[in-house]
Amino acid sequence: MLNDETMRIDNSGRATTIRFFFDGQPASARVGESVAAALFASGTKSLRASPREHSPRGMFCLMGSCQECLVMVDARRVLACRTPVADGMRVETVPEAGINA
Ligand code: FES
Numbered sequence: 001m002l003n004d005e006t007m008r009i010d011n012s013g014r015a016t017t018i019r020f021f022f023d024g025q026p027a028s029a030r031v032g033e034s035v036a037a038a039l040f041a042s043g044t045k046s047l048r049a050s051p052r053e054h055s056p057r058g059m060f061c062l063m064g065s066c067q068e069c070l071v072m073v074d075a076r077r078v079l080a081c082r083t084p085v086a087d088g089m090r091v092e093t094v095p096e097a098g099i100n101a
Contacts, residue, residue, distance in 0.1 A: 018087040029085040036069050036080035047071055047080060048094050070094050
């Protein structure tokens with residue numbers, strides 16, 4: 001069965017675990033993971049809604065090209081796949097009205 005630990009590349013228990021928040025909910029990550037990897041490992045697949053059809057959007061390319069993983073960190077729009085997660089980081093979904101702003 002897949003869970004938070006089996007989804008991680010290094011599940012040896014050697015990597016330091018840190019805590020961050022996604023839309024106010026606590027989540028865990030390993031030092032060195034991207035925000036996208038940490039969220040995916042914790043079971044989060046949808047990061048925002050598409051502006052036109054409101055369909056769920058999430059990680060796709062994982063290399064900074066598609067911009068499907070856009071999230072807010074410290075009131076700035078960032079790509080979750082290109083942003084290292086940090087202890088105590090507050091990650092928020094992008095407000096729908098702000099996607100095309
Ligand atoms: S998943 Fe494509 S830019 Fe992040």
